[in-house]
Amino acid sequence: MSFRKIFTPHLGDPNCHTLEFYEKTGGYEGARKALRDWEPDALIDEVKASSLRGRGGAGFPTGVKWGFVPKQTDKLKYLAVNADESEPGTFKDRVLMERMPHQLIEGIIISCWAVGIHSAYIYIRGEYVHAYQRLVAACAEAYDKGILGSKVLGHDFHLDITVHRGAGAYICGEETGMLTSLEGERGQPKLKPPFPAIEGLFGCPTVVNNVETISNLPYIMEIGAEGYKKIGPESSPGPKLYCVSGHVEKPGTYELPMGVNLLELINDHCGGVWKGRKLKAVIPGGSSAHVLSADECDVAMDIESLAAAGSMLGSAGVIVMDDQTCMVNALLNVMKFYHHESCGQCTPCREGTGWLEKIVHRIAYGHGKLEDLDRIDTVCDRMVGKTICVLADAAAFPAWSFTQKFRDEFIHCIEHGGSPEVKRRHPDRIGGGLHV
Amino acid sequence: MxxxxxxxxxxxxxxxxxxxxxxxxxxxxxxxxxxxxxxxxxxxxxxxxxxxxxxxxxxxxxxxxxxxxxxxxxxxxxxxxxxxxxxxxxxxxxxxxxxQLINHPLDCPVCDKAGECDLQDYSYDHGPDRSRFDEEKNIRHTKELGPTIDIWGNRCIVCTRCVRFCDEISGTGELCVVERGDRSVVDVFPTVPIDNPLAGNVVDICPVGALISNDFKFEARIWNMRKTDSVCAGCARGCNVEVQSLDGFVKRLVPRENMEVNKWWMCDEGRYDYRYLLADERVTACTKDGEPVEDHDAHETLAHWLQDPGGTLGILVDPYITCEEAFLVEQIASHANNALVGGWKPADGTAQSFPGQFTISGEKAPNRLGVEAVLGKLVFGSQGHALRTALEKGQVSTLIVFAGFPHPDPDDAWVQAIRKAKRRAVFALQAGAWTEGAGLVIPGASPFEKDGTYANEDGRLQRVRSFHAPGDVEWSHDLQRLQAVLRIAGLRPRSLSSSAVFRELADVKKPFHGLSHSTLPATGAPLPGFIPLPVGVEGGSV
Incomplete structure (x- = not known):
């Protein structure tokens, strides 16, 4: 079966975000079908059967997650759409919200019908102003046309969508962090259990799904679980948006089936490494994923294959680095990010992220010592798996993989007075005093 | 639980x-x-x-x-x-x-928490003996969070106990964590200082030296202080406290856990109310007709008055005397031909309840119930009325007044009434309206210097203990003085310890049956068969 794009076929049209255009291209048929033909329980089973897995990073089976929500409850149920897309190197949800907002709204209608939810929140990253405006406009259109509100598409089902802007914290992309932020609290993850499906937003059962996950639903309604499963590998099927950035000729968001080969993605779709240079390393799934060295890049971009290769698909934010990249400087950049974004709740992450940045900074600026590499290793070891959420792990994975896979380069920096990149950019700062 | x-x-x-x-x-x-x-x-x-x-x-x-x-x-x-x-x-x-330690300043030698710091203790058990951290440590703010509380941000480990306390127990929510990552630290919103009636507790629950009480800052090292388990006398709640003192001076009060009374907390009103111990007005020596006299002379004089009251003997008690002292008062009264015992207690305030099921009692008397259990339920009620009426009519010839109030605020009617007694002896904590013109003034002990029992508003009997080490003070306490007077007057054979007096009390007073100092649990025990009267009902305040 040939691959048909579902997210990006109309992106060239300047009106692709409008309701008129969306309906003209078959929009809201999936939602109509769901409300008309599907009992909620059967719909959950259908999504389970499709093997749709979350696109936010963890890859949890979506139908199974929905199944955790209690059927009989006095409490309200909520859908919280995670549109906080803050993983470095990831910009797929942004495209979906800016260009295909109605596809997301349709997906929300389908999932809310399946789980019995009447109130959905879209928690959108604060910096996505344009996407926010598009979403708000799309919701207004949908309310106007009776797609949302007291009678969804003319059926006896009411649904409201609230678009809520975040205030710029990476940690609010973590599901419980997002929920505390939505509740008006300081955005930081909560202890699990209870899981959001049982006790989430405002203490009520809550489904948390990524924008891209939800946007898949209209298509599943269209072609059915069986058809959907045939796209890509059986365990994690479906169309997938890959965000390619860094040193490639044509960076951007690419829609390809799950399991596309990473080298094929870089070379055939993105025009290869820029300026005719050679590939040095790729981070395949957002900055939290283990880095892959050039010889590890012949790998299928799906959840299982990347896990087998010692990394992860994550959010499919592919960051490509050419052979002139200084890996010490690259790691410093990543460590700065996690240090800045750790919420500060759990001790290992609060202190560990800062410590890692300081060590890498020292190496990059010419004050490194050989024992620093072991120190990075043990600090990472002491952070991983010891915190409420996985931000500590996310910070430790790149630190670990960069220093292991590019150890020679780190040693070279330590022995030769710092990173060549830093020397080139900040010759005045290298070597003098302890800059931390 | x-x-x-x-x-x-x-x-x-x-x-x-x-x-x-x-x-x-x-x-x-x-x-x-x-x-x-x-x-x-x-x-x-x-x-x-x-x-x-x-x-x-x-x-x-x-x-x-x-x-x-x-x-x-x-x-x-x-x-x-x-x-x-x-x-x-x-x-x-x-x-x-x-x-925890990489960014901690390790300033234990100048930190007020040292000696009771969890971080310090665990550091001995689990911490490395040297640091692998070659970097510069983070700097966070040191500032006042409120009138009584400072934060030393560098020491903060962001455990959020204090934040949760203000959210859940005091319900005032002044504290929050600001910033992220290793910059995060506890702070207040601008213009909203932490200033709630329970604020002092955040210092106690801080596991490190980040939150510091202004009142105790740089006052003493923890390990040098003498620690005495006692009960706060600020109100009828009777919060369990540890009185921490150094060289005979109280340095601070901290709450002790008692799930039946105060849980883990105490209010600031009680916590910081110990300075009256050093008030200028504090009576420190006996005086007779305004002239200083030896203790023995004063005791002898009072004993003679008791032997020959010259008419009606009046005894005005306060709710600060212990049950044991009240028992001796009863002995004095029972030996007189004609005696009137009445009580006076400070005016009630308003009770304050907090979301964390903590209440500051409106009744500002620590032992009304205990005194009532010994001297009768109407002692602060109609008995008090009777005494005052008799005083006003000039029918009382000898009057003994117990004025152990930390904050003497007598009402005029009583002050006028007591002056009509022909002879007046006052056990006074502080000189003032009660002692003015008194023939005999005898120094009284503060609640922190007494040894005995108090019953709180629930009728729970709890031990109060003197924070003084034996020999700390030259003068003796009310219980000893009363026994000395009784001995000279021939009414008691010898002076006994507070526990022994309590044993006598327990033998004769029904609510105290079966209780003793040694068997009284650390959390106190309810007085059996004694149902406390609510304030305002007969037996309440005059």
Whole structure:
């Protein structure tokens, strides 16, 4: 079966975000079908059967997650759409919200019908102003046309969508962090259990799904679980948006089936490494994923294959680095990010992220010592798996993989007075005093 | 807590450090282990607050998880196997200690918390003896958070106990964590200082020296202080406190846990109210007709007055006397031909309740119920009326006044009335309206200097103890003075300890039957068969 794009076929049209255009291209048929033909329980089973897995990073089976929500409850149920897309190197949800907002709204209608939810929140990253405006406009259109509100598409089902802007914290992309932020609290993850499906937003059962996950639903309604499963590998099927950035000729968001080969993605779709240079390393799934060295890049971009290769698909934010990249400087950049974004709740992450940045900074600026590499290793070891959420792990994975896979380069920096990149950019700062 | 004590809670079989054990279902690993006398370190856990699970020091190894789990939040379950001292658990703790200490200033020598600091204690047990941290430490703010509380941000480990206290117990929510990552620190919103009636507790629950009481700052080293278990006399709640003193001076009060009375808390009103001990007006020597006299002379004079009151003997008691002292008062009265005993107590304030089920009583008298249990339920009611009427009519020839009020605020009617007695002896904490013109003024002891028992507003009998070390003070306390007077007057054979006097009291007064100082639990005991009268009903204030 040939691959048909579902997210990006109309992106060239300047009106692709409008309701008129969306309906003209078959929009809201999936939602109509769901409300008309599907009992909620059967719909959950259908999504389970499709093997749709979350696109936010963890890859949890979506139908199974929905199944955790209690059927009989006095409490309200909520859908919280995670549109906080803050993983470095990831910009797929942004495209979906800016260009295909109605596809997301349709997906929300389908999932809310399946789980019995009447109130959905879209928690959108604060910096996505344009996407926010598009979403708000799309919701207004949908309310106007009776797609949302007291009678969804003319059926006896009411649904409201609230678009809520975040205030710029990476940690609010973590599901419980997002929920505390939505509740008006300081955005930081909560202890699990209870899981959001049982006790989430405002203490009520809550489904948390990524924008891209939800946007898949209209298509599943269209072609059915069986058809959907045939796209890509059986365990994690479906169309997938890959965000390619860094040193490639044509960076951007690419829609390809799950399991596309990473080298094929870089070379055939993105025009290869820029300026005719050679590939040095790729981070395949957002900055939290283990880095892959050039010889590890012949790998299928799906959840299982990347896990087998010692990394992860994550959010499919592919960051490509050419052979002139200084890996010490690259790691410093990543460590700065996690240090800045750790919420500060759990001790290992609060202190560990800062410590890692300081060590890498020292190496990059010419004050490194050989024992620093072991120190990075043990600090990472002491952070991983010891915190409420996985931000500590996310910070430790790149630190670990960069220093292991590019150890020679780190040693070279330590022995030769710092990173060549830093020397080139900040010759005045290298070597003098302890800059931390 | 109730789960642990309810005998009907089903038991769960689990394994702690290789030993099969049973614990009531629903307990967390931390609580169950504590009940089994296995201590797990903790910073952010506090039994009175919700679980935050952020410090990670309480991680233990579980057979249900590949990663270490936090014992403060994970609950015990059938078949669970927990190791608190396995290599994984120890490594997890050591890791957390290393992280806690890298940005900590390690300024224990100048830190007021040193000596009772959890970070310091665990550092000895689990911390590295030298640092692998070659970098510069983070700097965070040091500032005033409120009139009584400062923060030393560099020491803060962001356990959020104080934040949760203000949210959950005082319900005032002044504190919050600002900033992120290793910059995060506790702070208040601009223009909203922490200034609630329970604010001082955040200093107690701070596991490090980040929150510091202005009142105690740089006053004393913890380990040098003498610590005396007693009861706060600020109101009828009777919060259990530890009086910490140095060289005979009270340095601070901290609450003691008593789930029946004050849980883990106390109010600021009680906490900072000890300076009257050093007030200029404090009576420190006996005077007779305004002239200083030796203690013995004063006691002798009073004994002669008792032997020959020259008419009606009046005794005006206050609710600050202990049950033992009240018992001696009764003895004096019972030996007189014609005696009137009445009481006066300070005006009631307004009770204050807080979301954390903590109440500051409106009644500002620590032992009204105890005195009533000894001297009769109407002592502060109609008996007090009768005494005042007699005084006003000039029918009282000899009057003994107990004026142990920390903050003397007598009402005029009483002050005018007591002056009509022909002879007046006053046991006074402070000189003032009560002592003016008195023939005999005898120094009284403050509630922190008394030895005996108080009954709180629930009728719970609790021990009060003097913070003074034996020999600290040259003058003796009310109980000793009263016994000396009684001995000289031939009414008691010899002076006894407070416990011995209580034994006599327990023999003759029904509510005290079966009780003794030595068997009184640390948390006190309800006076059996004594139902407290609500304030305002007959027997309430005059």
């Amino acid at each position: 109730s789960e642990a004590t309810n005998p009907e809670t089903p038991l769960v079989n689990w394994v702690l450090n290789g030993q099969p054990v049973q614990s009531p279902a629903g307990m967390t690993i931390f609580e169950a282990a504590k009940a089994l006398e296995t201590t797990i370190p903790n910073f952010c856990y506090h039994p009175g607050l919700t679980i935050a699970g952020n410090c990670r020091i309480c991680m233990v190894e579980s057979n249900r998880s590949k990663k270490p789990v936090i014992s403060c939040s994970e609950r015990i379950a059938e078949g669970l196997e927990i190791q608190t001292e396995s290599p994984m658990a120890i490594e997890a703790r050591n890791a957390v200690m290393e992280f």
